[in-house]
Amino acid sequence: MTVFLYDSSFQGLLCATCELLNAVAAGQDPDDMRVSGAGTEAGLFEDRLIVNCDPARAERLVARLEGSFGEELPILLRDAFASDLGGVDGALARLVARLFREGSRVLDDLGDEDVRLVERAADRTRRAAQLMTGFLRFSELSDGSLVSTIEPDCDILPLIAGHFAARYPSLRWAIKDGRRDQALVHEPGRGWRGGEALSISGKAAPSWREGQVAEVWRSYFDIVSIEDRKNPGLQASRLPKKYRKHMGEFDARAGKETG
Numbered sequence: 001m002t003v004f005l006y007d008s009s010f011q012g013l014l015c016a017t018c019e020l021l022n023a024v025a026a027g028q029d030p031d032d033m034r035v036s037g038a039g040t041e042a043g044l045f046e047d048r049l050i051v052n053c054d055p056a057r058a059e060r061l062v063a064r065l066e067g068s069f070g071e072e073l074p075i076l077l078r079d080a081f082a083s084d085l086g087g088v089d090g091a092l093a094r095l096v097a098r099l100f101r102e103g104s105r106v107l108d109d110l111g112d113e114d115v116r117l118v119e120r121a122a123d124r125t126r127r128a129a130q131l132m133t134g135f136l137r138f139s140e141l142s143d144g145s146l147v148s149t150i151e152p153d154c155d156i157l158p159l160i161a162g163h164f165a166a167r168y169p170s171l172r173w174a175i176k177d178g179r180r181d182q183a184l185v186h187e188p189g190r191g192w193r194g195g196e197a198l199s200i201s202g203k204a205a206p207s208w209r210e211g212q213v214a215e216v217w218r219s220y221f222d223i224v225s226i227e228d229r230k231n232p233g234l235q236a237s238r239l240p241k242k243y244r245k246h247m248g249e250f251d252a253r254a255g256k257e258t259g
Helices: 010-025 055-069 072-081 088-102 104-108 113-135 157-167 210-224 232-238 241-246
Strands: 002-006 033-037 047-050 146-150 173-177 182-187 191-196
Touching (some): 010 055, 010 072, 033 088, 055 072, 055 088
Antiparallel strands (some): 173 182
């Protein structure tokens, strides 16, 4: 078994997929090869090859995929890779190899396990991104900028960047993924950028108004709540508790939900 090891980035995966494609073109059996992210344990009888991440090489593969199968395919692969489902990277590489062998009809083969996994993974990422556009809450800092921390199951920052850039084009804001130590930073007139361990707002402290705003949120939530119509089960299905610690409607200080 030949294993192509990549650096766990999407571009790295594309480069590892290029190596797999070259090996298939040279006559190797695709079932005797796989790709794997860095840090995975080695199996018995594996020939492990380290693939360097080359952004230019990754872009060339993206261009080939767009030219052969349309612009939506690389987006599907990116969104699937961003999910938290196991085994997606291998499914992506095998799917790309099969596409170049058999053509676009492969994407309609829902009996294929790799196709199903890729579609399910992409859908999971997109759903997580859509939820976060409603669940995300900003807090104001003393320098006037806005900051938010989220902990999504999937790597959704690139998917929600455009939404918030369009919604708050004139504001300085940052969104930090506390699970992955990554952040988006938006500057008026300069758009957004993303990366690892970005300083999301310097040393600025919360603004003097922030505590008041949070208290207003909680008071409003209490006022509009109708005691006789409370349905915690329904609320939990619409707004899972894992999102609530970063939302002002819920009183984290008292350890008590206000609705």
